[in-house]
Amino acid sequence: MTLEPLAPRPDAPSLADGLNWVKSSHSGGGGNCVEVAAVDHLRYIRDSKDPHGPVLAVTPEAFTDFLTAAATGKLDGPE
Structure with missing residues (x-):
């Protein structure tokens, strides 16, 4: 038996559907938000x-x- 990876189905619901997504109040609206x-x-x-x-x-x-x-700067890259 050969197993092949499953391709994403365009009609499948996304994990993102139906979740209550929030952005930080510190987001500046520049499009670089999580x-x-x-x-x-x-x-x-x-x-x-x-x-x-x-x-x-x-x-x-x-x-x-x-x-x-992130808040304490431990993720900051080299200056």
């Missing part, structure tokens, strides 16, 4: 410019760790 949706024990993250594109799912703890690292 949106987050909280559902059960996961936090979903997507690019606001591509609402039907890829969605990242992480635990609430991982999301909190990410926010803390």
Whole structure:
């Protein structure tokens, strides 16, 4: 038996459908925003410019760790 990867179906509902997506109040509206949706024990993250594109799912703890690292500059690149 040969298994082949499944191609995305254009008629399939997206994970993004039906979630309550929010942007940070700090978003400036320049199009470089991330949106987050909280559902059960996961936090979903997507690019606001591509609402039907890829969605990242992480635990609430991982999301909190990410926010803390971003707020404290631990994710800043070299200057």
